[in-house]
Amino acid sequence: MSNFIKGHWGRTTVENSKKPIVAVDIGGTKFIVAVVDNSGQILSRSYCLTHDEQGRARVIARLTEYVYKTVKKAGLNLDGIGGISLAVAGIIDINRRVITEAPNLYRWKNVGLASLIEDEIGIPAFLINDASAAAVGENRYGSGRGIENMIYVTVSTGIGGGLIIGGKLYNGYSGSAGEIGHMIIKTEGPVCNCGRCGCLESLASGTAMARMARERIYKCNQDTMLKEMDVNAITAEDIAAAARKGDRLCLEVIDEAGFFLGVGFANLVNIFNPQMIVVGGGVAQMGEMLLRPVRKSMKQHAFKLPSTAVRVVKSKLGSDAGVLGAAAYVRSIMEEEE
Amino acid sequence: MSNFIKGHWGRTTVENSKKPIVAVDIGGTKFIVAVVDNSGQILSRSYCLTHDEQGRARVIARLTEYVYKTVKKAGLNLDGIGGISLAVAGIIDINRRVITEAPNLYRWKNVGLASLIEDEIGIPAFLINDASAAAVGENRYGSGRGIENMIYVTVSTGIGGGLIIGGKLYNGYSGSAGEIGHMIIKTEGPVCNCGRCGCLESLASGTAMARMARERIYKCNQDTMLKEMDVNAITAEDIAAAARKGDRLCLEVIDEAGFFLGVGFANLVNIFNPQMIVVGGGVAQMGEMLLRPVRKSMKQHAFKLPSTAVRVVKSKLGSDAGVLGAAAYVRSIMEEEE
Numbered sequence: 096m097s098n099f100i101k102g103h104w105g106r107t108t109v110e111n112s113k114k115p116i117v118a119v120d121i122g123g124t125k126f127i128v129a130v131v132d133n134s135g136q137i138l139s140r141s142y143c144l145t146h147d148e149q150g151r152a153r154v155i156a157r158l159t160e161y162v163y164k165t166v167k168k169a170g171l172n173l174d175g176i177g178g179i180s181l182a183v184a185g186i187i188d189i190n191r192r193v194i195t196e197a198p199n200l201y202r203w204k205n206v207g208l209a210s211l212i213e214d215e216i217g218i219p220a221f222l223i224n225d226a227s228a229a230a231v232g233e234n235r236y237g238s239g240r241g242i243e244n245m246i247y248v249t250v251s252t253g254i255g256g257g258l259i260i261g262g263k264l265y266n267g268y269s270g271s272a273g274e275i276g277h278m279i280i281k282t283e284g285p286v287c288n289c290g291r292c293g294c295l296e297s298l299a300s301g302t303a304m305a306r307m308a309r310e311r312i313y314k315c316n317q318d319t320m321l322k323e324m325d326v327n328a329i330t331a332e333d334i335a336a337a338a339r340k341g342d343r344l345c346l347e348v349i350d351e352a353g354f355f356l357g358v359g360f361a362n363l364v365n366i367f368n369p370q371m372i373v374v375g376g377g378v379a380q381m382g383e384m385l386l387r388p389v390r391k392s393m394k395q396h397a398f399k400l401p402s403t404a405v406r407v408v409k410s411k412l413g414s415d416a417g418v419l420g421a422a423a424y425v426r427s428i429m430e431e432e433e
Numbered sequence: 434m435s436n437f438i439k440g441h442w443g444r445t446t447v448e449n450s451k452k453p454i455v456a457v458d459i460g461g462t463k464f465i466v467a468v469v470d471n472s473g474q475i476l477s478r479s480y481c482l483t484h485d486e487q488g489r490a491r492v493i494a495r496l497t498e499y500v501y502k503t504v505k506k507a508g509l510n511l512d513g514i515g516g517i518s519l520a521v522a523g524i525i526d527i528n529r530r531v532i533t534e535a536p537n538l539y540r541w542k543n544v545g546l547a548s549l550i551e552d553e554i555g556i557p558a559f560l561i562n563d564a565s566a567a568a569v570g571e572n573r574y575g576s577g578r579g580i581e582n583m584i585y586v587t588v589s590t591g592i593g594g595g596l597i598i599g600g601k602l603y604n605g606y607s608g609s610a611g612e613i614g615h616m617i618i619k620t621e622g623p624v625c626n627c628g629r630c631g632c633l634e635s636l637a638s639g640t641a642m643a644r645m646a647r648e649r650i651y652k653c654n655q656d657t658m659l660k661e662m663d664v665n666a667i668t669a670e671d672i673a674a675a676a677r678k679g680d681r682l683c684l685e686v687i688d689e690a691g692f693f694l695g696v697g698f699a700n701l702v703n704i705f706n707p708q709m710i711v712v713g714g715g716v717a718q719m720g721e722m723l724l725r726p727v728r729k730s731m732k733q734h735a736f737k738l739p740s741t742a743v744r745v746v747k748s749k750l751g752s753d754a755g756v757l758g759a760a761a762y763v764r765s766i767m768e769e770e771e
Contacts, residue, residue: 186736195738244606256704260598267706268582269742274703279696279734281620281631291734293619358617362700365612366594368605396617396629398524400533404607 112429114177115169117162120225120417121183123147123199123252127414128161130169130176131422135236137415139168147202159215177429179220180421181208182228184255189270192222198277198288199253221425225249225417227273229410230257231264231427232420233373237411244369247410248275249376250356250385253288254296257420258367264424276300280358298355301331301378307348308334319344335381349381350388357392360407364393368401375410382409450767452515453507455500458563458755459521461485461537461590465752466499468507468514469760473574475753477506485540497553515767517558518759519546520566522593527608530560536615536626537591559763563587563755565611567748568595569602569765570758571711575749582707585748586613587714588694588723591626592634595758596705602762614638618696636693639669639716645686646672657682673719687719688726695730698745702731706739713748720747 113133120127126145130138141161145154166176185197185204192209194200209220230239230247239245245259256275258265265272276296277289284293285306297303308329311317320337321329321344338345360372374386386407394402410416451471458465464483468476479499483492504514523535523542530547532538547558568577568585577583583597594613596603603610614634615627622631623644635641646667649655658675659667659682676683698710712724724745732740748754 186738188738196736258704260603265598267739268708269706269738271736271739272704272706274736274739277703277736278700279618282618282693282696283621289736355620358620362616363704365615366596366610366701366704368607368610370606398534398609398612398615398627400524400526400607401605401609401612 111177112426114175115171116177116180116422116425117166118180118228118418118421118425119158119162119182120228120414120421121145121158121181121200122225123184126158126161127418128158128165129415129418129422130165130171131419133426135419135423137418138171139165140418141165141168145200147200151202151206155211155215159212162212162216173216173218176218178425179212179216179218180223180228180425181212181220182223182225182417182421183208184225184253186271186274187222187224189222189266194222195271196289221428223421223424224255224257224271224273226255226275227257227264227266228418228420228424229375229412229416230259230273230373230420231424232412232416232418233375233410234259234262234420235423236419237416238373238408239371242371244367245371245373246275246363246367246369247373247375247416248360249410250300250374250378251376252301254300254359254376263427275359275363278359278362280355280362295355295359299352299359303355304331304334304348304352304378305329307351308344311344311348317344321345331378331381335378335384338381338384346384349385353385353388354392356385357389357394358396360389360393361396361402364397364401364405369405372405372407373410374407375413375416379409380413449515450764452513453509454515454760454763455504455517456566456756456759456763457496457500457517457519458566458752458759459483459496459519459538460563461522464496464499465756466496466503467753467756467760468503468509469757471764473757473761475756476509477503478756479503479506483538485538489540489544493549493553497550500550500554511554511556514556516763517550517554517556518561518566518763519550519558520561520563520755520759521546522563522591524609524612525560525562527560527604532560533609534627536628559766561759561762562593562595562609562611564593564613565595565602565604566756566758566762567713567750567754568597568611568711568758569762570750570754570756571713571748572597572600572602572758573761574757575754576711576746577709580709582705583709583711584613584701584705584707585711585713585754586698588638588712588716589714590639592638592697592714601765613697613701616697616700618693618700633693633697637690637697641693642669642672642686642690642716643667645689646682649682649686655682659683669716669719673716673722676719676722684722687723691723691726692730694723695727695732696734698727698731699734699740702735702739702743707743710743710745711748712745713751713754717747718751
């Protein structure tokens with residue numbers, strides 16, 4: 096695939112591409128730092144809350160601190176590290192190495208995070224979209240191992256995606272391909288975090304499920320276990336827990352989100368005709384409870400040939416998909432450049 | 434790219450791939466037969482009405498007759514032909530060489546057209562989706578010449594598409610990739626020919642424009658030049674003609690269709706981040722009158738990075754895109770097999 100980041104990896108050597116990589120998966124709530132070796136083994140791992148509200152400088156300082164910590168935890172020092180891979184939930188310009196937009200991390204708009212981290216730590220850093228990284232992870236080590244044409248969809252606070260075409264990450268012309276969550280499927284739908292209406296994310300993410308539950312409680316006064324808690328603080332996790340106990344409102348909310356997710360999948364299936372869709376992210380932990388209505392709606396809204404061909408499966412790597420994929424991606428760039 | 438039709442081209446030789454190809458573009462209204470040489474020159478060309486209502490056998494007989502005629506017109510005989518490429522507006526299973534569904538050519542569902550034509554004419558035949566063929570044509574010889582990541586969208590009676598990734602046609606896992614017209618963008622939208630609701634085709638095709646015009650006349654009693662004609666027989670061409678004369682209703686209809694087409698393009702741009710979208714088909718003859726509202730809506734509904742990067746342009750080859758691409762596609766398969 097073309098459009099890989101090139102030209103700023105002055106120190107790349109065959110040796111570097113074999114060294115462990117520090118992979119960082121930066122989300123709105125927390126970040127994960129992992130040192131990943133050549134074979135995809137995680138040598139050490141740390142978690143830290145992002146606390147985006149404290150401002151960028153403090154987040155970068157904390158991130159740097161955790162990189163050092165995690166490298167040390169792996170029994171290594173920076174000389175032993177081949178590079179840093181930063182996976183971020185945003186629209187990445189891979190040529191300029193800038194986060195151009197980030198609906199769920201808005202302080203990071205137009206930030207050249209890779210350069211900032213390079214300046215702090217002194218080893219080459221790369222930027223990648225977090226869902227694209229997870230797509231690479233699942234394709235290399237997870238549910239989609241060896242699949243040539245695959246789509247990874249992460250459903251959590253937001254919805255993201257990554258495309259694998261011909262066994263490789265497809266970045267598109269500027270590096271921002273895969274923004275599945277902002278596919279508009281209902282032009283008169285609810286307002287999304289991105290400012291538009293009726294995006295898949297506004298209809299099927301964890302945030303959307305919480306909104307649907309609140310609406311059913313306030314507008315329809317429907318009965319539910321959720322009334323026992325602070326209704327304004329309901330999360331997709333609460334909905335899943337209540338649904339498992341048979342709560343009707345929560346089962347309906349999951350069905351509704353599954354319906355819309357299935358419409359989005361149908362669009363992807365009609366356009367891409369992929370062999371597999373891997374569903375990851377926190378909300379995907381609901382498993383079949385969510386995937387069953389998704390598959391039903393997908394088959395209803397897509398042509399028979401591609402919707403029969405595709406397998407919709409749960410992610411295997413869970414929250415490690417991002418760091419594993421981010422590391423594998425950087426390694427593939429280093430190998431291409433050599 | 435994987436998934437090219439393989440294994441049934443027993444007689445393929447280096448010699449065959451250099452010979453002229455007979456390309457047939459089969460639409461709901463008419464079909465075009467062309468003999469195309471190695472350099473993309475059309476040596477001879479014939480048009481004929483499809484008359485699908487007469488049944489498949491008669492259509493195939495007429496098609497065969499026109500193949501012989503057009504080959505003769507080029508001063509050739511069948512020994513001089515490398516193969517036949519059949520471009521059809523339907524969901525093609527390239528492995529089984531079957532039209533699995535065809536919303537606008539419903540008599541052709543589950544027909545193994547390539548085998549039928551091979552039996553009739555005695556030279557190897559291939560099936561390809563018509564919009565995929567046109568995508569190859571525009572990429573090889575038209576507006577998208579040399580573009581690595583490109584989407585071709587045809588807007589006519591229906592809406593179809595083809596994806597060029599890494600300079601090659603992307604077929605997907607079963608060969609049906611590119612069904613852009615049946616991307617759902619308004620879950621509660623009008624019923625589409627495919628039986629679902631709110632597909633791009635139901636909101637932005639020539640058929641959709643005619644429906645919008647009729648609705649505005651009947652429901653809103655809006656003033657328009659179109660009232661002078663049989664309102665039930667209005668076509669997109671009539672709308673374009675009246676709009677050029679400043680007819681307000683018609684301009685509004687084009688703006689509305691352009692808005693929805695722009696939503697569809699925004700989805701493609703967010704997901705694919707292509708370098709170019711080439712718009713072909715009869716309705717695209719409206720040119721900037723349609724493309725202006727399309728670009729505006731696309732930029733409004735997509736992220737800035739990919740929507741700034743993409744160029745939305747009109748097809749250069751017009752109705753020749755299908756036959757030129759169908760021929761180039763078959764040639765590329767023959768060359769791959771050698």
